[in-house]
Amino acid sequence: MVRKLRSxxxxxxxxxxxxxxxxxxxxxFLWTLSTALSTAGSVFVFPPRFFPENAGLxxxxxxxxxxxxxxxxxxxxxxxxxxxxxxxLVCSLAAYPLARMDFPGRNFLLLALLSTLLLPxxxxxxxxxxxxxHLRLVNTYTGVVLPSLASVxxxxxxxxxxxxxxxxxxxxxxVDGASEFRIWARxxxxxxxxxxxxxxxxxxxxxxxxFIWPLVVLxxxxxxxxxxxxxxxxxLFAHNTRLIAAGAxxxxxxxxxxxxxxxxxxxxGLEGAIRG
Amino acid sequence: MRGSRAxxxxxxxxxxxxxxxxxxxxxxxxxxxLVLLSAFTFAPLAFGTLLAFADYNxxxxxxxxxxxxxxxxxxxxxxxxxxxxSLRYLLVVPAIQLAALLLALLVNRRLVGxxxxxxxxxxxxxxxxxxxxxxxxxxxxxxxVVNWVGLRLGLLPRPFEWLNHPTLxxxxxxxxxxxxxxxxxxxxxxxxxxxxxxxxxxxxxVDGAGRLQVFLFVTLxxxxxxxxxxxxxxxxxxxxxxxxxxxxxxxGPFGQTAxxxxxxxxxxxxxxxxxxAAAAGLLVAVIGLLFxxxxxxxxxxxxxxxx
Numbered sequence: 101m102v103r104k105l106r107s108x109x110x111x112x113x114x115x116x117x118x119x120x121x122x123x124x125x126x127x128x129f130l131w132t133l134s135t136a137l138s139t140a141g142s143v144f145v146f147p148p149r150f151f152p153e154n155a156g157l158x159x160x161x162x163x164x165x166x167x168x169x170x171x172x173x174x175x176x177x178x179x180x181x182x183x184x185x186x187x188x189l190v191c192s193l194a195a196y197p198l199a200r201m202d203f204p205g206r207n208f209l210l211l212a213l214l215s216t217l218l219l220p221x222x223x224x225x226x227x228x229x230x231x232x233x234h235l236r237l238v239n240t241y242t243g244v245v246l247p248s249l250a251s252v253x254x255x256x257x258x259x260x261x262x263x264x265x266x267x268x269x270x271x272x273x274x275v276d277g278a279s280e281f282r283i284w285a286r287x288x289x290x291x292x293x294x295x296x297x298x299x300x301x302x303x304x305x306x307x308x309x310x311f312i313w314p315l316v317v318l319x320x321x322x323x324x325x326x327x328x329x330x331x332x333x334x335x336l337f338a339h340n341t342r343l344i345a346a347g348a349x350x351x352x353x354x355x356x357x358x359x360x361x362x363x364x365x366x367x368x369g370l371e372g373a374i375r376g
Numbered sequence: 377m378r379g380s381r382a383x384x385x386x387x388x389x390x391x392x393x394x395x396x397x398x399x400x401x402x403x404x405x406x407x408x409x410l411v412l413l414s415a416f417t418f419a420p421l422a423f424g425t426l427l428a429f430a431d432y433n434x435x436x437x438x439x440x441x442x443x444x445x446x447x448x449x450x451x452x453x454x455x456x457x458x459x460x461x462s463l464r465y466l467l468v469v470p471a472i473q474l475a476a477l478l479l480a481l482l483v484n485r486r487l488v489g490x491x492x493x494x495x496x497x498x499x500x501x502x503x504x505x506x507x508x509x510x511x512x513x514x515x516x517x518x519x520x521v522v523n524w525v526g527l528r529l530g531l532l533p534r535p536f537e538w539l540n541h542p543t544l545x546x547x548x549x550x551x552x553x554x555x556x557x558x559x560x561x562x563x564x565x566x567x568x569x570x571x572x573x574x575x576x577x578x579x580x581x582v583d584g585a586g587r588l589q590v591f592l593f594v595t596l597x598x599x600x601x602x603x604x605x606x607x608x609x610x611x612x613x614x615x616x617x618x619x620x621x622x623x624x625x626x627x628g629p630f631g632q633t634a635x636x637x638x639x640x641x642x643x644x645x646x647x648x649x650x651x652x653a654a655a656a657g658l659l660v661a662v663i664g665l666l667f668x669x670x671x672x673x674x675x676x677x678x679x680x681x682x683x
Binding site: 114117118121122124125126127128129131132186189190191193194196197198201202203204205206209213216218219224225226227228229230231233247249250252255270282284305308309310311312314326327328330331334341344345348351352355359363366 | 398401402403405406408409410412413415416417418419420421423424427434479482483485487491493495496497499500502503504505506507508509510511514515521524555558559595601618619620623637640644645650651652657668
């Protein structure tokens with residue numbers, strides 16, 4: 101009896117603690133959402149309001165109507181689609197020989213790739229911009245995504261998945277006269293769905309959230325993705341917190357939707373990244 | 377059977393010797409990644425190092441100036457402040473690692489709804505610094521939530537202008553880095569914890585070890601690779617902090633919250649002094665390498681045994 105009581109009490113304490121921490125991690129979002137949904141009253145009041153006053157979607161319709169948020173959103177979609185498909189293509193091509201072919205220089209390459217994870221790349225900031233200038237890629241989406249397409253973490257993540265494919269399958273295809281490219285396209289890639297999804301999700305988040313590199317490369321505000329555009333708008337509309345809050349909610353929404361549907365890929369992707 | 381060495385029955389005469397051909401095919405697969413990595417990872421490393429010893433502002437061709445850039449940096453008080461702030465930022469490393477490890481232990485059990493809690497702790501990780509910075513700027517405002525909570529709990533004597541305060545602003549930004557990073561390291565520690573064999577912990581319990589003892593003597597030593605990885609990643613990330621500072625304070629007030637990388641950014645993209653920026657970047661890189669080396673040394677076999 102006493103034991104049961106103690107266990108119930110322990111659980112109650114545990115859940116209180118878990119909820120308390122969740123409040124810390126989620127509060128900024130809830131508050132921003134409340135601000136975005138409020139259509140009356142002042143934004144900053146003591147004590148802070150946690151529930152929206154006169155809740156409605158007016159801020160959202162207004163932010164889309166008056167500010168170029170819709171355009172920024174589309175820019176983000178294009179940039180992210182470009183970045184994710186490019187990353188998946190480059191990494192899945194590169195991972196195949198590293199996993200399943202024997203060729204001179206393979207071990208050296210593996211080592212060189214691994215070393216980039218440890219090498220600090222602060223200098224890259226400056227030089228990459230100069231490189232893009234020479235390639236005339238400044239102010240283009242290609243310039244934004246190109247430096248991040250060959251993700252070393254992505255290559256190792258996919259290599260791990262490719263290593264798990266049974267050798268007999270590949271041998272059978274070779275006996276049938278399939279070219280290496282065909283084997284990659286018809287066997288290796290289709291069998292690596294979960295790993296590709298994990299990389300896709302990680303790369304989606306990285307590209308959707310990327311902010312400093314687009315800010316450097318893009319000079320025309322009409323091309324800004326949402327993350328950069330929001331800050332630009334905040335500078336212009338500092339007084340209208342509700343509209344910017346609505347914009348921030350719009351910027352978070354796609355990530356949250358992807359997160360809800362692909363939660364296990366997030367977690368697995370991270371695990372793969374540290375073990376790969 | 378093209379490209380196959382296992383089957384010697386080649387039809388007619390192959391154009392290339394099979395081994396050469398196999399290598400060629402392999403490198404064709406690798407070509408896009410290698411070209412991109414050479415252009416945007418390896419070359420910048422080499423070229424950036426050279427640039428650190430040159431004067432270059434895009435208009436004129438680079439001019440070799442030896443150690444001139446480094447002398448400027450040593451004498452520039454703004455760089456001193458930025459570097460000091462970057463080193464101060466390392467304070468976030470032990471805090472975030474301890475919190476993430478405790479959090480991982482807390483959510484590493486079978487409980488109803490535990491997946492929901494894990495997800496809730498991970499959401500800040502997937503938020504962009506642009507959105508996170510905006511949200512926290514509002515929370516840190518004069519009439520924001522932080523002041524309200526602090527006053528209610530009696531922790532603050534009066535409301536602070538957090539992000540305009542010359543010394544508090546940096547710590548206010550650190551809290552955001554902490555908030556945003558906990559979930560990431562929590563997942564890494566969770567992966568590490570789940571790799572610890574349950575039998576070992578149970579055997580220790582049978583031998584009469586208490587919960588704390590099992591953790592200290594069984595679990596923690598087995599977590600060492602994860603600990604090494606997480607603290608290393610966290611240290612390098614702290615030295616590279618830039619986006620949260622850029623979004624929240626822009627380095628202000630009066631440059632008091634600038635970090636070394638913000639300094640690099642300002643020199644390169646606002647003042648166009650590329651050589652100087654490269655030199656500052658190189659210094660940060662060297663400091664990062666020193667910390668990595670120190671790290672591996674501390675965590676070397678038998679190194680982490682204070683108990």
